[in-house]
Amino acid sequence: MRRSLVLAGGGMRVAWQTGVVRALWEHGLAFDHVDGTSGGIMTTGMLLSGQDPAEMGRRWSGLDVRTFSSLLPLTDYLKGPWALPALGDADGIVHDVLPALGVDPAAIRSSPVAGTFNVADFASKTCVAVPHTEIDAELMAAGMSLPLFVPPLRRGARIWTDAVWIKDANVSEALRRGADEVWLVWCIGNTPYWGDGPLEQYVHMIEMSANGALFAELEAARRPFVLHVVTPRHALPLDPEFLAGRISADTLVAMGYRDAWHYLDSAPAAGVPKDPTCTVMPDQPRGVRFRERLRGEAAGAGLTLDVTVELPLPPDGAPSPGARLVGHVDHAPWGGRVLLADGRATADGATLEYTARVRLDGTWRELRARRDLSDAPGPDLWSDSRTVDFSAGDGSSARLELSLGDAARALASVEPTGTHGFRSRAEALRELAGDGLRRALARD
Secondary structure (H helix, E strand, O other): OOEEEEEOOOHHHHHHHHHHHHHHHHOOOOOOEEEEEOOHHHHHHHHHOOOOHHHHHHHHHHOOHHHHOOOOOHHHHOOOHHHOOOOOOOHHHHHHHHHHOOOOHHHHHOOOOEEEEEEEEOOOOEEEEEEHHHOOHHHHHHOOOOOOOOOOEEEOOEEEEOHHHOOOOOHHHHHHOOOOEEEEEOOOOOOOOOOOOHHHHHHHHHHHHHHHHHHHHHHHOOOOOEEEEEOOOOOOOOHHHHHOOOOOHHHHHHHHHHHHHHHHOOOOOOOOOOOHHHHOOOOOOOEEEEEEEEEEEEOOEEEEEEEEEEEEOOOOOOOOOOEEEEEEEEEHHHOEEEEEEEEEEEEOOOEEEEEEEEEEOOEEEEEEEEEEOOOOOOOOOOOOOOEEEEEEOOOOEEEEEOOHHHHHHHHHOOEEEOOOOHHHHHHHHHHHHHHHHHHHHOOO
């Protein structure tokens, strides 16, 4: 069986794909061909540069996402808005982002695994799958150069730009190369929600174009193949939220790991239907998200538990879908960083408990972290309850502490989710402050 990994676009949010790739590798999947479009070019470049998924996660964790943005020469801005080539240029991607992510064009060109990078040729209005043997950093950046935001790359008579308006995942190229099984890692949203404002509607145009092209391509496939699709549980936060620090690369990577294992745990051998249902995802329920980092020592080595909790705030009287969490544990005896799957948060009024699965030596182990809430005031979980009892299925145990600094960062990290507009965000925060995190968790 020949297997292709097709990595769709999604801007900077493709950090999520790194968690997906780690789960696929842990599941034992190997690929004969890797294909990237738009933001998926970065993931493809990291893989074909020879990085393992753990290293890819470390690279994203250390990346300053502000380097994605770089300015045009001042003279371009002096031309006025109607003659401006774009809002910025690709220099930050070429000189900062790709090197920081460990993308090495020379290593890619000599990769033993076949790869393709999709770039739009504006002159012919076609998507060109550039072989890995012919790729370079400028061409990769051109494949991520969205119109209005970054100007195209001009080489001779050709004008190269982002292929997302033509297709955001090149399943046809995978089939042309003989794939019997295609694993599509899809970042673009596909929900019924329609938002107001120029940014959201620009994104909606991408969603319509990307999903529509994929569905047409699947319908036109001329031979049978097995299709597996990994999508986010809910539409991922947009790039401005990433740039503003309202979500982190670590959280996106952890979400990808969770979402991939959610699919792998029940993936049908025959794959998914090749129709418009394959990328559908539900709207995110109204709620909040916060991040905690707890530290201690187990087996004579430091242990850090880093979790992002997704806490729903359903209307009064409505059932709660349950609080979920993603994250990782840093612990040298476990080989460094391990990611969490199937994470949950529950509270019974006196105890808050985090549970998840971690994969150690190819085996799933259960992780638990319990906190006594009996002395915690209602609206502030982090005031007097900063000690957690930690245990894992391998016999590890620890007393973890949330320092005052980490408690302040946890409080500052509270972010509304599933809300649209200032008023909706403010109402979610007001409800959270009024009821307290403990009461909201107890709705599960």
